[in-house]
Amino acid sequence: MQADNVNKPLLTEIDHIAIAVSDLESAISWYKTMFGATVAHREMVVRDGVEEALLAVADSYIQLISPRQRDSSVAKFLERHGEGIHHVGYRVDSVESTLEHLREAGARLIDSTGRPGSRGTTVAFVHPRGSFGTLIELVEVH
C-alpha cells in the first residue's frame, strides 16, 4: 500500500460494539426487554475463551461477550474493570492490506496477521496503548 491510501476511508462500517458481561443470559434478556433487540447469532469462540451473542442494530451488532475460560482476556478484563464496553470492531475490505498500511504508518498491533473470528470472519486487533486507549478490532466479512 502507498501512503496516498490514507485518503481512502479504510473503515467501511462499525461492525460491532463489544460489551463484556458476567452473565450472558441476563444481558441478552435486558437488551430484549429494554430495546426489543434479539440474538442474530450466538457462538462459543473457543480460541478467545468466550461465548458471544450478537444483537443486530441496522448493519452493525451489539456483541455481548462473556468468559468461558478463567484465563481468557475477557475474564481478566471483568476482574480489573468490571462489566462494560470492551472494544470496537470496524469492518474493512481486507484485514491483511489494512494491517500492512497500519504497520507502515507506525500503529501498534496485537495481531501481525489476520486470524479467524466468529461468524467465519477474519479479524486482527490493534493495541489500545497506541490508539488512545481504544482496543480496535478489524473485521473482514467473507
Next chain:
Amino acid sequence: MQADNVNKPLLTEIDHIAIAVSDLESAISWYKTMFGATVAHREMVVRDGVEEALLAVADSYIQLISPRQRDSSVAKFLERHGEGIHHVGYRVDSVESTLEHLREAGARLIDSTGRPGSRGTTVAFVHPRGSFGTLIELVEVH
C-alpha cells in the same frame, strides 16, 4: 407504550462510538493517518464541557470527545480511567417514547427527558449501573 413494543427493535443504528481523548488534534490526526477517516462535523458542546469531532464510518460516527472544562464528566473520566471508549450512542426514532418505555421496563436513567445534543439532535443517557457497565446514549436525529 405497551409491553408488546419490546418486540419492535427500538435501536435503529449505532449512531456513534464515543472515545475520550486528551488531545483532540492528535486523535483526529491518528485516525486520518491510520484509517483515512476525516472530520465530518466538529462542535464545541458547551453544556457538556467538551469539544467533539465526528469521523464518519458508513452511517455511523467515531465521536472523539475532549474536555474543555475541568469539571466536565469527560475530564473526570480521563482522570479516573485514562483515554478510551466513553459511551455508545444508539439512534432511536423518538427519545421521549423510548425513555417512557425504559422507565416502565425498570431501566435506570440519567436523563428523565430528552435534551439538546450536538448536531441539533435530541439525546438522553441511560445509567451504566443498570446496563451492564455501559453508558448508553439515545440519539434522535431531526
